Amino acid sequence: MVKFRELNLFFLVVWLGRAVTETPNAEIPPPERIAVIGAGIGGAAAAHFLRQYFGRDVQIDVYESGTVGGRLAKATISGQDHEIGAATIHPLSLHIKEFVQLLGLKERKHPNNLLAVYDGEQFVFEESEWFIINFFKLIWRYGFDFLRVKMWLENYQHKFMRIYQYQAQGYSFTTMEKLLQVLGGDNFVQMTKHSIDEALQEVGISQRFIDEMVGSIIRLTYGEGVNVNAFVGMTSLSETESDLWTVEEGNQLICSGLLYSAKVNLIKGKVTSVDAKERPRRNGEVVTVYEVNYLVGPHTDYGAYDIVIVAAPIQSSDPEIHFRAFSQPIDVPRGRYQQKFVTLVEGRLNASFFSYHGAGPFRPTTIGTTVHSGNFILGASVSAPVTRGTPPARVWKVLSPEPLGEEGLRHLFPSYAAVRQAQWLAHPRYSPDDRVPPFVLHDQLYHLNAIEWAASTLEMMAIAAKNGALLAHHRWFRQLDKIDQDTLQEVKVEL
Structure with a gap:
């Protein structure tokens, strides 16, 4: 029964996954530039979904100071490669399965x-x-x-x-609590x-x-x-099931493959801050533009974006990314x-x-x-x-x-x-006392890794990536009926 349910849901994800958004509001111009901070599984999947929903004309810049793949990595010992990061993938990880099929892995x-x-x-x-x-x-x-x-x-x-x-x-959902x-x-x-x-x-x-x-x-x-x-415990116990698998040649190939297929601009820089800037449009409307500041070696640079998706940890006990010039403090998780x-x-x-x-x-x-x-x-x-x-x-x-x-x-x-x-x-480091932070940090500033404070797996980050891309799309084009709703439409899929 589990495998039959998995098959039905997988075909549903693939069949509807490319046409989930409504026609954008023609009165609202599309975004010109989107930044994704982090090129792990969350950032790579976010770039994939952003390209899918916003089209080919938007510029997508992905920032990564280390190796593409993040906590997906392998090491060579005695002439053969072994996974040293996230090593196994659950048979019900439907987004990861879709990525693997899409990329021919x-x-x-x-x-x-x-x-x-x-x-x-x-x-x-x-x-x-x-x-x-x-x-x-x-x-x-x-x-x-x-x-x-x-x-x-x-x-x-x-x-x-x-x-x-x-x-x-x-x-899409603005918080993990509303999703659950x-x-x-x-x-x-x-x-x-x-x-x-x-x-x-x-x-x-x-x-x-x-x-x-x-x-x-x-x-x-x-x-x-x-x-x-208990949610972390549930995901942990799931790793004991049979039919676990991995990607031949290394799980990190999912990340590099998604970035390539999404035609992103990969910037090898360390992001230090995201600043909110108010700028007027020709029609007189004042909008927020996000300035992403980063280091390349000893040199500093920046880029200005309509939408920013943070796909990296931003815990406040030792922040590497600072949020400046926002009218309200940015809500980030407190913990280690x-x-x-x-x-x-x-x-x-x-x-x-x-x-x-x-x-x-x-x-x-x-x-x-x-x-x-x-x-x-x-x-x-x-x-x-x-x-x-x-x-x-x-x-x-x-x-x-x-x-x-x-x-x-x-x-x-x-x-x-x-x-x-x-x-x-x-x-x-998990505790039932932890507060799971929201996915929305500001008007068009999103944090995928908020989902990790509920539980952390490859598939959870892929789910967060799709949720973040959908949120960005719906909030940009003001399709609020697709956010935090609890009623599914009746969909029939014949297999």
């Missing part, structure tokens, strides 16, 4: 992993290659909690999938305000299952515990991003470190850790290269809150041939 199925959960003293659960054995193992330790969680997860996934129908019909309210009512909104621990306890899930299974999965995906909000270190190691894992003394070979390919195991590592998994060919020696991807260092490597690997390490500010 190839999907590569992610290998199924054998999970083992370590509590600091021993493996409390170890997955088998046989489904029936896993079924009885789960019942023996957790009762039917795993089935209850699966049903809970599918219920909320089904509600959230309605976003594709709304976006296919051109609807339309999709699932007050219960859905509360998912960003309650912890996953509280949410699962309310439906009768045992603390043992929450701490051991749910907690270890969240540490693997988000580097935190079960105090994260989670630091995460990703270390690729070609070597033999020290099974005895995990108190594993089995008679046979060490079979787990993913190791989750509970909050009681300490903070040395968050988890580890066998990494598959993004290119096809002869598999290299086994490469482990270790996630940790701090650099492993020589001592940490010696603990985990009695011998290793190569090591590569990357550091990320991967996503916000």
Whole structure:
């Protein structure tokens, strides 16, 4: 049923996705220049949708100080490339699927992993290659909690999938709260305000299952515990499903491909501020123009734009982009991003470190850790290269809150041939007390990464990109009936 629903929604997204906007108001001239700040998945997808909705004549400038792809990146170890950023894509990520088909990229199925959960003293659960054995193992330790969680997860996934129908019909939302309210009512909104621990306890899930299974999965995906909000917990648990995939040759190809197909002007500069400037038109109307100031090496420059979409973090604890000369303060999230270190190691894992003394070979390919195991590592998994060919020696991807260092490597690997390490500010540090900021910062100034304060995934950023492009279009041409509405039109699609 899930795959059939996915197929229907995917065709709906593709079929209607190119004609979701109404005819623009002829009395309102179209924008001349649009800026997108950031060339990660959010910025690249925004450029794609902006070109789709505003047409070929508008100039779209994309600013990026680093590498195109942002937190999508790969590293080479022992002659083969491995993902070190966002590594897997969910089978229900319909926007990402559409991008991949549009760009002629190839999907590569992610290998199924054998999970083992370590509590600091021993493996409390170890997955088998046989489904029936896993079924009885789960019942023996957790009762039917795993089935209850699966049903809970599918219920909320089904509600959230309605976003594709709304976006296919051109609807957009000014805040994440309004978006969630339309999709699932007050219960859905509360998912960003309650912890996953509280949410699962309310439906009768045992603390043992929450701490051991749910907690270890969240540490693997988000580097935190079960105090994260329930919406983050839902997206994290979704990463345990089968049929996960990745893009052959690297997920970052989606970003470079979308920028190329959208025919943008890529500016390799670091944006330092966005200033609001009032300028008169020939008809006497005074309009706001946004001045984007940026650095290229030691030199400063700027560009003036009708619309600006920020597709980069702008948390106020350490702002890199300042907003100046606005009549009202710009509403930005207050918080920090989670630091995460990703270390690729070609070597033999020290099974005895995990108190594993089995008679046979060490079979787990993913190791989750509970909050009681300490903070040395968050988890580890066998990494598959993004290119096809002869598999290299086994490469482990270790996630940790701090650099492993020589001592940490010696603990985990009695011998290793190569090591590569990357550091990320991967996503916000989540708490149910967080306030999810709005998508609209000013009249024609939008912030896509606001969605990250609800949950951060590739598909969430793609959804935010389409929502931001639709918002910009509707607000520019004053099509307000397409904003924050809760009624879908009846659409019939014959397949």
